[in-house]
Amino acid sequence: xxTSEQTAFFRxxxxxxxxxxxTADLLARLRRDFAGWVEESRVHDAPYGEMIDxxxxxxxxxxxxxxxxxxxxxxxxxxxxxxYYEAMAASRIVEAVAELIGPNVKLHHTKINSKLPHTATxxxxxxxxxxxxxxxxxxxxxx
Numbered sequence: 001x002x003t004s005e006q007t008a009f010f011r012x013x014x015x016x017x018x019x020x021x022x023t024a025d026l027l028a029r030l031r032r033d034f035a036g037w038v039e040e041s042r043v044h045d046a047p048y049g050e051m052i053d054x055x056x057x058x059x060x061x062x063x064x065x066x067x068x069x070x071x072x073x074x075x076x077x078x079x080x081x082x083x084y085y086e087a088m089a090a091s092r093i094v095e096a097v098a099e100l101i102g103p104n105v106k107l108h109h110t111k112i113n114s115k116l117p118h119t120a121t122x123x124x125x126x127x128x129x130x131x132x133x134x135x136x137x138x139x140x141x142x143x
Contacts, residue, residue, distance in 0.1 A: 001095045010100050021093045029083035037074055038116065042066040051076050061121050070119045074112040084110065108132065 002018070010016040022030070041048075041058060043066065049057030057080070061070035077084040087093060088110060097105055113123045 001092060002099050007100065016096070016100070018092070018096050021096060022087055022091050026083060026086060026091060030081075030087060033077070033081045033083050034074075034112065034114075038069050038071050038114075041069050041071040049080075052079060061119050063120070068118055070116060070121070071114050072119070072121050073114065076110055077112055078110045 002016075006016055006018070037058065041060060041064065044058070044060065045064070047056035047059050051057045055075065057075050058071060059073040059075070061072040064070035078088050088107065094105070113121070115121045115123075
């Protein structure tokens with residue numbers, strides 16, 4: 001799916017922009033689901049919704065209100081949206097990633113960090129890589 005130029009660009013720069021990585025129909029469904037979550041957030045004043053592990057799925061920024069919704073984060077959207085699941089599992093995104101890093105791709109987690117108009121949400125530059133296990137160990141952790 002990727003050209004040799006795109007692959008070389010990724011190898012040099014560490015990122016790649018892929019036009020039309022999702023279809024127009026899928027993009028419309030992703031936007032519709034997110035807009036629905038923003039509308040739903042208007043009736044809440046604290047984090048709400050429950051993920052499989054019991055944590056809140058929807059996080060609201062300080063200052064959130066019905067008039068000025070400030071939905072900051074949606075955790076594991078693939079658990080509650082067919083469109084987000086499809087983007088993760090069956091879109092051209094998956095093909096591109098597999099071409100760049102190999103066929104044994106594993107999903108770690110999914111999350112949407114939202115920056116709605118008139119909100120102060122910031123997701124500062126950071127690295128998660130050093131804090132994530134990247135290999136299987138054969139020994140058990142100490143008790």
